[in-house]
Amino acid sequence: MELLVMQLALFVLALFLGVELINKVPPTLHTPLMSGTNAISGITLVGALLAAGADTDSALVTWLGFTAVVMATLNVVGGYLVTNRMLAMFKRKE
Amino acid sequence: MNASVEHLAYLVAAVLFILGIKGLTRPKTAVRGNTLSALGMLIAIAFTLFDRHILSFEFIIAGVAAGTVIGALLALKVSMTAMPQMVALLNGFGGGASLALAAASHLLTAQSTGYEAGPMGILAVLFVMVTILIGAVTMTGSLVAFAKLQELISGKPIGFAGMKYLNGAIFIAAVGLLGAFCLEPTNLNMFWLVLGLSLLLGITLVLPIGGADMPVVIALLNSYSGIAAAAAGFILGNTVLIVAGSLVGASGLILTKIMCVAMNRSLTNVLFGVMAEGSEAIDADEIYAGKIKSAEAEEIAMILETARRVVIVPGFGLAMSQAQHAVRELADVLAAKGIEVEYAIHPVAGRMPGHMNVLLAEAEVPYDQLVEMDRINPTFEQTDVAIVIGANDVTNPMAREDKGSPIYGMPILNVDKARTVVVIKRSLSPGFAGLPNPLFAKDNCLMVFGDGKKAVLDITSALSQG
Numbered sequence: 001m002e003l004l005v006m007q008l009a010l011f012v013l014a015l016f017l018g019v020e021l022i023n024k025v026p027p028t029l030h031t032p033l034m035s036g037t038n039a040i041s042g043i044t045l046v047g048a049l050l051a052a053g054a055d056t057d058s059a060l061v062t063w064l065g066f067t068a069v070v071m072a073t074l075n076v077v078g079g080y081l082v083t084n085r086m087l088a089m090f091k092r093k094e
Numbered sequence: 095m096n097a098s099v100e101h102l103a104y105l106v107a108a109v110l111f112i113l114g115i116k117g118l119t120r121p122k123t124a125v126r127g128n129t130l131s132a133l134g135m136l137i138a139i140a141f142t143l144f145d146r147h148i149l150s151f152e153f154i155i156a157g158v159a160a161g162t163v164i165g166a167l168l169a170l171k172v173s174m175t176a177m178p179q180m181v182a183l184l185n186g187f188g189g190g191a192s193l194a195l196a197a198a199s200h201l202l203t204a205q206s207t208g209y210e211a212g213p214m215g216i217l218a219v220l221f222v223m224v225t226i227l228i229g230a231v232t233m234t235g236s237l238v239a240f241a242k243l244q245e246l247i248s249g250k251p252i253g254f255a256g257m258k259y260l261n262g263a264i265f266i267a268a269v270g271l272l273g274a275f276c277l278e279p280t281n282l283n284m285f286w287l288v289l290g291l292s293l294l295l296g297i298t299l300v301l302p303i304g305g306a307d308m309p310v311v312i313a314l315l316n317s318y319s320g321i322a323a324a325a326a327g328f329i330l331g332n333t334v335l336i337v338a339g340s341l342v343g344a345s346g347l348i349l350t351k352i353m354c355v356a357m358n359r360s361l362t363n364v365l366f367g368v369m370a371e372g373s374e375a376i377d378a379d380e381i382y383a384g385k386i387k388s389a390e391a392e393e394i395a396m397i398l399e400t401a402r403r404v405v406i407v408p409g410f411g412l413a414m415s416q417a418q419h420a421v422r423e424l425a426d427v428l429a430a431k432g433i434e435v436e437y438a439i440h441p442v443a444g445r446m447p448g449h450m451n452v453l454l455a456e457a458e459v460p461y462d463q464l465v466e467m468d469r470i471n472p473t474f475e476q477t478d479v480a481i482v483i484g485a486n487d488v489t490n491p492m493a494r495e496d497k498g499s500p501i502y503g504m505p506i507l508n509v510d511k512a513r514t515v516v517v518i519k520r521s522l523s524p525g526f527a528g529l530p531n532p533l534f535a536k537d538n539c540l541m542v543f544g545d546g547k548k549a550v551l552d553i554t555s556a557l558s559q560g
């Protein structure tokens with residue numbers, strides 16, 4: 001139970017930190033912000049790896065894990081690459 | 095590997111995500127921020143691979159390879175115009191990943207030891223089911239949003255007037271079953287039923303929402319995908335999932351709020367209001383009759399010739415006709431003649447937050463020329479020519495003047511205060527709001543009918559010759 005309360009505290013604090021940080025992002029970068037956070041939400045890959053690599057007899061579990069790995073990787077790779085592509089265009093021309 | 099090392103690596107990853115978003119607060123540091131964030135992701139993933147619970151790598155390697163190839167192809171091929179679809183798709187995959195992860199985790203637990211008795215066990219099932227509900231709604235909702243934006247299905251609201259009651263019924267049924275399942279987690283039929291209802295709910299929630307409200311929907315689904323990841327973090331007791339998920343959740347919520355404020359509507363109204371609204375037809379002919387002045391490119395060029403300050407107002411029409419490069423060339427020619435040029439960006443111009451900025455950045459327009467609504471509005475009175483390209487509702491003076499109008503109170507760009515307004519548009523057809531725009535009938539407004547890109551090119555060449 002204590003561990004859970006700690007995790008809940010972490011969740012709430014991160015939420016506040018997120019609000020403070022993201023309010024400072026200028027509107028001109030809102031599209032890259034969305035794709036960049038898409039990439040960050042691909043952190044579910046960490047959990048997906050555990051599910052796909054688990055020791056189980058159930059093919060369903062393995063396939064669900066596999067699906068999660070594909071989707072999360074897509075988010076990570078697609079998200080970071082497309083964000084980088086956009087942000088590179090915003091670089092001031094010297 | 096020691097579990098403490100793994101958790102420390104997750105802490106480093108979480109810090110890098112935060113620094114990454116911090117980098118996004120300035121265009122100059124943004125690329126570095128994105129790289130830091132990606133580095134955090136790499137660290138989290140690399141250390142997870144050493145986890146002793148991972149026993150087989152075949153599916154991991156296959157999955158990562160497939161995801162990398164598809165993701166890289168999408169990211170490198172997508173056009174800037176299609177960025178809203180891309181983000182909708184990524185939102186959907188994010189939700190889907192959380193959904194699949196939660197389902198796999200539940201089945202694993204059910205097969206081995208089962209959930210422990212008592213409140214902790216109930217909470218554990220609750221986390222699984224909440225992740226499934228949010229993940230499923232995010233996935234199917236995003237896919238419908240994608241289909242609408244990609245014009246695979248009609249962008250118009252699809253549904254019937256009482257749709258919100260159906261959605262309410264599905265939601266209540268899903269939550270009720272979810273609660274029952276928490277008390278009886280061995281009943282797998284109930285599990286699949288909740289999953290199915292959640293998938294259905296995502297579809298029926300987004301179908302009745304029209305194209306104009308897509309920026310809000312995408313931002314909201316972006317938030318959901320983060321919350322789903324955080325919920326998955328609670329299932330696994332994984333701190334980096336919780337932190338990263340709540341950061342993304344917060345980001346999406348803020349963008350949702352900004353979009354709603356920019357349309358002067360509440361979130362409830364965007365999500366449930368559209369079909370209920372009986373829009374009374376306003377007679378467009380009455381407003382436009384005899385008052386529309388159309389002009390040729392040469393006339394516009396002559397007017398621009400004598401201007402000192404020009405403001406360009408881009409809308410979704412600019413994206414549709416791929417006119418961003420043409421607009422940039424026009425601005426270059428104007429600047430070469432010593433004319434000051436700025437761009438007025440309405441928060442909901444385009445189909446997602448910041449869409450216009452990305453398009454113009456693609457055409458190498460310096461970002462300091464892109465001015466937000468609140469800062470540019472006071473300058474329209476000192477503006478000689480405002481050029482509106484493919485924007486409509488965000489310039490409609492009804493929002494300011496007509497109390498009975500459905501868009502009354504929505505903040506708009508006050509282009510009608512400029513000495514001359516040039517509107518480049520294919521026809522007099524109404525925008526998403528379905529309203530005529532009295533701006534077009536004003537004395538200081540000139541219409542240039544035609545494709546946005548072609549019209550801008552014509553004006554530019556007339557200006558260069560003059």
